[in-house]
Amino acid sequence: MAEQKQKVTDEQLKQYLPDLPSGPLDIYRKQASFDWRRMKLAYDNLNTLKLKNDIWKFMESNPLFKHTEATRVLDDERHITTKRMYTYYNEKFLGFEKIIEDPQAFQAESEALFMFDSSFAVKVSLTFRMFSNAIQGNGQSHHYHLLEAAEKAKIGGCFALTEVSHGSNAKGMRTTATYLPEKRQFVMHSPDFEAAKFWVGSLGKCATHAIVYAMLVSKGKNHGLHTFVVPIRDPTTLKPYPGVIVGDIGEKIGLNGVDNGFVMFNNYHLPKEAALDKLGGVDDNGDYKTPFRDPSKRFGAALGILSGGRVHITAISTYYLQKAIVIAIRYSAVRKQFGPENAAEETPVLEYQQQQIRLFPYLAAVYAMKIFSVWLSTVHINMTIKNLSGSSDNSAAALGMELHALSSAVKPLFGWTSRDGIQNCREACGGHGYLKASAIGDLRNDNDANCTYEGENSLLLQQTSNWLLNVWARRDKLSPEDSPLGSLNFLQDADALLKEKCPWTTTEEFMEPKNLIHTYKWLTAYMLKSTAETVHKLRSQGKDNFTAKNESQALQAVTLSVVYGENYVLNHFYKTALEQEDVNCRQALLNLVSLYGAFLLEKHLGTLYIGGYLWGAAGAGLRAALLAGCARLRGDALALVDSLAPPDFCLKSILGAADGQAYKHIQSSVMTYPGAMSRPEWWRDVVYWESYAPSKL
Amino acid sequence: MAEQKQKVTDEQLKQYLPDLPSGPLDIYRKQASFDWRRMKLAYDNLNTLKLKNDIWKFMESNPLFKHTEATRVLDDERHITTKRMYTYYNEKFLGFEKIIEDPQAFQAESEALFMFDSSFAVKVSLTFRMFSNAIQGNGQSHHYHLLEAAEKAKIGGCFALTEVSHGSNAKGMRTTATYLPEKRQFVMHSPDFEAAKFWVGSLGKCATHAIVYAMLVSKGKNHGLHTFVVPIRDPTTLKPYPGVIVGDIGEKIGLNGVDNGFVMFNNYHLPKEAALDKLGGVDDNGDYKTPFRDPSKRFGAALGILSGGRVHITAISTYYLQKAIVIAIRYSAVRKQFGPENAAEETPVLEYQQQQIRLFPYLAAVYAMKIFSVWLSTVHINMTIKNLSGSSDNSAAALGMELHALSSAVKPLFGWTSRDGIQNCREACGGHGYLKASAIGDLRNDNDANCTYEGENSLLLQQTSNWLLNVWARRDKLSPEDSPLGSLNFLQDADALLKEKCPWTTTEEFMEPKNLIHTYKWLTAYMLKSTAETVHKLRSQGKDNFTAKNESQALQAVTLSVVYGENYVLNHFYKTALEQEDVNCRQALLNLVSLYGAFLLEKHLGTLYIGGYLWGAAGAGLRAALLAGCARLRGDALALVDSLAPPDFCLKSILGAADGQAYKHIQSSVMTYPGAMSRPEWWRDVVYWESYAPSKL
Ligand SMILES: Cc1cc2nc3c(=O)[nH]c(=O)nc-3n(C[C@H](O)[C@H](O)[C@H](O)COP(=O)(O)OP(=O)(O)OC[C@H]3O[C@@H](n4cnc5c(N)ncnc54)[C@H](O)[C@@H]3O)c2cc1C
Ligand SMILES: Cc1cc2nc3c(=O)[nH]c(=O)nc-3n(C[C@H](O)[C@H](O)[C@H](O)COP(=O)(O)OP(=O)(O)OC[C@H]3O[C@@H](n4cnc5c(N)ncnc54)[C@H](O)[C@@H]3O)c2cc1C
Structure with missing residues (x-):
């Protein structure tokens, strides 16, 4: 793949990523420091770009996939979703062989589907994947006829x-x-x-x-x-x-x-x-x-089959936030409100600091999440293929364990990041964000499930912290084989590390990715150590394991798992940014790494102080870095969302269309809503209300 | 009113607050340290209890107010809401004279309506109050015929x-x-x-x-x-x-x-x-x-008429969170999952620390919000009556100004607290919380508007911070008349205060309301001072006022306004708790004050350290206080929500009914959902899908 990336030409990219319509967004687009098409290569390749393009072209040409203004009644919604499922499935865009050829394709297909409609995507995945996976994982050869029937869609599973x-x-x-x-x-x-x-x-x-x-x-x-x-x-x-x-x-x-x-x-x-x-x-x-x-062990192995779901949800949460941030940032670039006294025009709200801090950290987060979830999906698929082909070796167990711990941390982390980010997007769009047709409300409602299914978030985090606490107990005996994915790297020299004090105080120092990453290493090690100490203290007070674990969850074990996930995602983001061939994209991504790191760390300021890493007013430097990181993103923000955006017919948002004509889309949506301009059938119940509520006046 | 409170007997309370059905919740109910009916008197009186009871009795007896399982199509939803509005209005539960007699009645009516259905409550308020208020405030005698027509519901306003x-x-x-x-x-x-x-x-x-x-x-x-x-x-x-x-x-x-x-x-x-x-x-x-x-000034006065809306929203946000917390805590008391090894029964999830920290701080918050919003509404009505009767004096301007600043801070604060609290309630109910019939999703969706209308939250906070910055500039010349509501008390001895360092380190010290309140005083003064310094610094760099204000919003002015609001609400909560006659209620409320204070302060740990108030590991004491405050609430939690709960037919939640029979209600709701048990009309599109998507296999 890496080789292929180098060779990608502008013409090839344009084939799948056509020009965006010119209009009010041009003024921001021109400010970008990088090429929005090339930025795609941070997590896509020509194959995945083509696949998504093919799928979208098919949908766009099919009347079943046309959007309607009014919400359908429940039964109609189920009906159309089901028809879409069969219609899509019938096209067989992605067979098993193609996934083996390029595991990234799996995620690309999922993205294409979720970008269009989440219920539709979930139905496809439940009916055609989860059922068959369970049979493949738990069944024997006499069950395989069911696989064939499912494959031919003669039966439907759940x-x-x-x-x-x-x-x-x-x-x-x-x-x-x-x-x-x-x-x-x-x-x-x-x-x-x-x-x-x-x-x-x-x-x-x-x-x-x-x-x-x-x-x-x-x-x-x-x-x-x-x-x-x-x-x-x-x-x-x-x-x-x-x-x-x-x-x-x-x-x-x-x-x-x-x-x-x-x-x-x-x-x-x-x-x-x-x-x-x-x-x-x-x-x-x-x-x-x-x-x-x-x-x-049998029970564990049987449940292990579920880990794919968790991996998939890291990607699904990302899709939702991805859509929401596109909508909110495009709209913020054309929504003008207030401005300097005597200015000829009002100021786009994207220019306001408060608007930036609500949106830009989540823009950075979405890049981190995207890059991470594409990678995680590939790791998971490769592992599954190895397992199925029986070629898995000793290291497979360690990998499986680490993947379980990591995905149990990152699934909640991403579900919650999307939850908060989508909500910020909603509010940042002001009144019009509250229109159903802005599409943000549905994203919030759909993402909400990500915090619960495939493991309730808080409970999943217990899986991770339990593993980490075990690791901590035997940290002197760890070898690289225990952590094939490197998620335990933060334990290297932990004892020396935990004695350090933060050497940085200035804004610039806190904007440097390397410094942020070093601080995260400290934070992760500190959270693990202090959680272990809490559990130990509770046990030594005579509490049983169940009680000790329970009483060390809030503000300790739960935070530990989140921090462990954040630490990994941040490191992975940084590594990927550095690997980019294109110098402009690399720099833009490094700016995002810096902002994402400062944004995450700022939430843990209290812990950094309590643990003695920060002292004096150093935290103010970190906060200044967060603000400066936002300000620096201003010119790139639009191109960054253009690169993330699905086609308009998928986004289905009157505020977020690529042409920036929010008011025109509001008008056309409002005017075509069924019955919008007509007198209600029940007008008599307004005029003659006394007929059913006899006047007592 | 105070006098009346003393005289309230148990029999009087029982008249409006009947016994709750016995069942699985009894075991928690028995643990309460206070009488749930008497707790109502912290924010209700016999008159308001009777009014709510009358309104609910009327609704409950009227078929128009019956709940249906399936969401109505848009037009039907508008139709029934409109009919409910006229039917309710026709009963004239609360005339102008009764509001003058007991201004608290205004909020009690609003509570009764919102507890049943928010669209219905909003329609009543828009059609019969906002329109008339605008005419009263801006119109002249020749407009008064419109007031009469509106009063008789011959016309409808907006x-x-x-x-x-x-x-x-x-x-x-x-x-x-x-x-x-x-x-x-x-x-x-x-x-x-x-x-x-x-x-x-x-x-x-x-x-x-x-x-x-x-x-x-x-x-x-x-x-x-x-x-x-x-x-x-x-x-x-x-x-x-x-x-x-x-x-x-x-x-x-x-x-x-x-x-x-x-x-x-x-x-x-x-x-x-x-x-x-x-x-x-x-x-x-x-x-x-x-x-x-x-x-x-004219423009200001004309817009001033809108302040009532903001005051009302502090109450509305409270209603939503009130309902959500009732649902989540009652359900958590009957939902059992996991438990100690070899235990005969699983443990109610309410017992888990992580569940408690997601819910109990919001339970404390809702009491603070309830007490505050009832009071604020009364202040506002008294002011309006004074203005209308022309008896307002010089102090009115200062009061109007302070009320504007305070409500501009608290409306966002409450909107956001409810947003976050409702979301926690949703997640804390696990899968079943995602059922529409849990009722939490609608609360979230309705509350969402509170963050936007009557002033977008972030922008409203600018109103407050602008006022505070002006006050800061003339802080040496302030007199009590500048702050009739006392919201500027935090400025007393601010210079000496800001030199203090936190003298507390232990859990117990951080649980003491007086200490938390003192810390808040420091925090509020610090935020004001440091925001003023930031603005000053930006100006001295040659930036104009617009730019300087803009660049001091995030993490500064916005936080300042929030902290100023929190400080006032916390102080008011403490004062009200101390005033309670009933010793058990008083103690239970003081526990809530402690938890609310610790919960709020913990979010500002970073600032407390940066500003030099906290040092060393003192913040750990504050966190311990938060956890201990949650643990202390366990036995009281159910009675606290019983006291807040509307009748079941208002709550409309299968998880939150007073009888604690969540599973029975789930069953009955699922079984009566239209079409739940029948084969879909469109079953042929499943079996014969190849008819519309010709097989390519
Ligand atoms: C359910 C609902 C009911 C409503 N009912 C009515 C009604 O009956 N009558 C009526 O007249 N109106 C009504 N409204 C409209 C409502 O009052 C406005 O939507 C609200 O005041 C927000 O204004 P806006 O939409 O212009 O937001 P915008 O100002 O467009 O906000 C968009 C974003 O820009 C940011 N922003 C704007 N200016 C600045 C700045 N200077 N600095 C920093 N950030 C800035 C905001 O903070 C926000 O994040 C209703 C709205 C809703 C959602
Ligand atoms: C949209 C959706 C689709 C779904 N699809 C499927 C499906 O196809 N197939 C299927 O089998 N299932 C499905 N589920 C169910 C889902 O997997 C479960 O709801 C989920 O695993 C959460 O479990 P729960 O509902 O039992 O939560 P609960 O465990 O009841 O959680 C309630 C609360 O209790 C807390 N809690 C519980 N135990 C503890 C503890 N030990 N310590 C601390 N806190 C605790 C939780 O953190 C949570 O806050 C779906 C759910 C949803 C919402």
Whole structure:
């Protein structure tokens, strides 16, 4: 890939990235210090650019993918999302072989889909990926006919782990699958509504099969959670089978194109082959067999299949913020309000310091996130391919562990960064940002789910901190093999490091990426050390492990995991920036690294002081660096979002179109909204209100 | 009122606050250290309790106010909101006289309405209050027939200030009203769509009249922005008048029961009487007359009428967070997940430290906000009554100024606190919090508007900081009369204060309200001083006032205003807590004061260090106080939300009902959602997808 990057010509880039329409944004575009097309190469390549372009061209030419002003009623939203899914899938833009050729393509396809519509993208991923992944990971050769049927879209899958009363605590699930050796069958049963599978995406209306997690019971013994592939609806009629009570869970805060559903099993009989028992299960007699010696390992491996979801969410959060920041910055460049006294024209709000500090740190963040999530996805795919092909070696376990810890930190970090960034974008657009047609509200509502599914954010962070605390205990014995991704580098010379005091005080010093990165190293090591000390103190007070862990979460373990994630992302961003061939892009990215670093660190000022790294008024220097970093970005901001922006028909925002004609788009949107200009049908209930509320006056 | 409070008996309280249903929440309810009914008296009295009870009883008995599971399409949502408005208004629960008798009743009515539905409450307030207030404030006796017509609901008003391209900068408005002396008429005109009045609540479908802000032009001279009362639609047919192009602006992120609209005037002729010219206007000849010597004062006075809106929003933000925190804490008490090894039952998530720190500081905040906003509303109403009755004296100007500065700080502060608190509530409810029926999403979407309307938050804060900077310049000459509300008390002995260093280090010291309040005094004075210094420095570098102000906003002036607001709210909370008769309520409130103070201060740790107040590891003591304050609240949390909770039919949340039966409510909601259990109409598009997307396989 690196080689290919060097050879990319302007003509090639232009092929997939056409000129942007000239207009009121030109004045900012001209100020950019770099070429917005070339900037794409920080996280894209010609192959991914082409793929996205092909997908978008297809969508744009298809009437099913046309935008309508008014929100559809729930059922219509599900309907069109489903039709879009099949229509898109049918085109087979990205087969397995192409992913092997260029793993980055996986993320590019996902970006193309999410940029258009998140429900649509989620449906595609649930129906055609998650189901098959689970079978590939847990199933055996006699299950492979299901893969083929799914591949041909003759059946549709879904993934049913969560129950009404148990989500995070998977071990508490109460759905049972009891083996009957005389019939070679399992009986699947939900004891009550609280044990109903719930939240299952695509189960509400469409799925014909579900991957169900249930307690495997045989010969009176509960062997823990296992996966089963369970027929739910007849693929030829979409009618549920007897013994299955299935329904839709109704409206959600967002993602309403996805039919999340619930299902209860009423002594539902399944052939023995329903068990996806590669990692463990019963033989015909009902005796339990597993290739693992330690059964808890089996559970871990079975859940490990879920890590792909977490990796994907780091990318999904990024897409949402990416769209929001494009909208807010383009609009801020054309929205003029106030200005110096006696000025001929008002000032674009992008010029105001307060507007900049609300937006620019998130612009920097989105570049960091983009670069990181593309990379993480590639790492994950390469790992999966290795595992599937059986060519994984000893180092695979360490990599799997580190990837688990890292993604468990970064998924929450990105979900929350997008949450806060999108909200800032919303507010920064003033009143018009509150129009549904600004598109920011939906981004917020859809991203919200990222903070919860695939592991509730706060709980995921426990996974990371638990791992880090274990690492800390054996830090003297660590070798590079323990950290193939290098996320533990901050532990190098930790003891000496923690004795350091910050040598920097000036704005310039705090703008230097190297210094910020060094400070982060200190911060990460300090958070780990102090969290370990807190846990230790609580234990030595006689508290049990559960209590000690619980009482060291807030402001300690949770922050530790976040800081560990931030530290890695920042380092990775810096490294990638330095690697850029193009000198202008490199410098622009380094400015973003500086701003992102100062922005992150400023949130931890208190800790830097408490831990003794900062002293006196040095923190003021860091704050000044944050402000100066924002100011420096002013001229580049527009080109930076042009580079991130999807085509207008994907962005679907009246404020963020590439032509900068926000007011014209507001007018046209408002005027075409159904019924906007007509008297309401119910006008009589205004004029003759006394007819239904008899006057007492 | 104070006297009345003393006499309140348990029987009286029970009359309006019936027993809560027994169930899984009992175990927490029993732990409370105080009586949840009596706690109401911290911000309610028997009169307000009765009023709310009467209103809710009426609603509950009326089929129009019944909840439905599925979101209505936009037009239906407007329809039912409008019918509810007239039906409610017709009951005349609260006349002007009753407000004079007990100004707190105004807020109690507003609470009763917002607790049920925010669009409905906003419609009532726009149609029946804002329009009349504007006429009362700006109009003359010949306008009073409109007040009567509005009072009888024969006409419906709205308030049209914002234009498409101008909102915050009102001086930039471009709608004109040109006087024609020969006809004694004004010609109202919108030069283009960018000058269309936009966002006007209730104008989209219903309003017959609008208060329009337009540039008054006479004899070729522009006299600036003036108000006019403008007929929009025929009250007998609801058809727009010729010359008026009026429409609906379509869907918004929230508040979709309110029909926000736009209007353009096409050389629309109005009688001279359309001018609301008490504060300034033209005579029959077109010569300009105003009782103000300084015309900028007229503009200020005309805009001053808007301050009531800001005051109201401090209350509205509080209502939203109030509902959200009730939902999240009740649900956290019944949601069990994980637990100590080998425990018989799982642990309610309310017990986890990380859950507590996400919720309890906002529980404390909501009490502070509630107490403050009730008080602020009373102050504002008393001031308005004084002004209307002409009995206002010299001190009125100072009070008006301080109220403007204070409300301009607290409106953003509360809008943002609710924003962040509601989001925490959403996430703290895990997956089920993402169900629409949890009701938290709508609270977030509705509250979002509070950050923008009645003054974009960041810009409002400029009003406050500008005032404070002026005050700082003349701080040696201040007298108590400059600050009738005492918001400038932090300036007492500021110079000595700013030399102090924090004498506290232990958890207990940082939990003591007096100490937290003293620290806040330091912080407020420090922020003012350092912001003044920054502005001064920028000016001395030769920057003009506009630039110097702009470049001292982020991390300085904006924070200053927020801190000034926080300082006042915290002090007011403390004072009110100390005043409580009931010793148990008093102690519980003091615990909340402590937690609220620690929570606020912790966010400013960096500044406390940079300014030299904190040193060494003292900040760790403050953080420990925050955690200890959360832990201390555990037993009281449920009773605290019971006291805040509206009846279930208002809360409309499957997670937050008073009986604690979250899973039963989830089941019943899911099962009654229209179509939840049926096969979709479009099932053929799943089974026969190849019919519309021909297979290429
Ligand atoms: C849009 C959406 C789609 C989904 N799709 C699917 C799907 O397709 N298939 C599927 O199986 N599931 C799905 N889910 C369910 C999802 O995976 C779970 O909701 C998620 O894992 C969170 O679990 P929970 O709901 O049990 O949260 P809970 O665990 O109930 O969380 C509630 C609160 O308790 C806190 N808490 C819980 N335990 C602890 C502890 N030990 N310490 C501290 N705090 C604690 C949490 O931090 C949180 O604040 C979906 C959910 C959503 C919102
Ligand atoms: C739900 C809703 C209902 C409404 N109802 C009504 C109504 O009934 N009648 C009515 O007349 N209006 C109404 N409005 C309009 C509302 O009052 C305005 O939207 C609001 O005042 C914000 O102004 P704006 O939209 O011009 O924001 P803008 O000023 O355009 O704000 C955009 C961004 O620019 C920034 N900015 C602007 N100037 C500066 C500066 N000098 N320095 C730093 N930053 C700056 C802002 O901080 C913001 O981040 C309503 C709005 C909403 C959302």
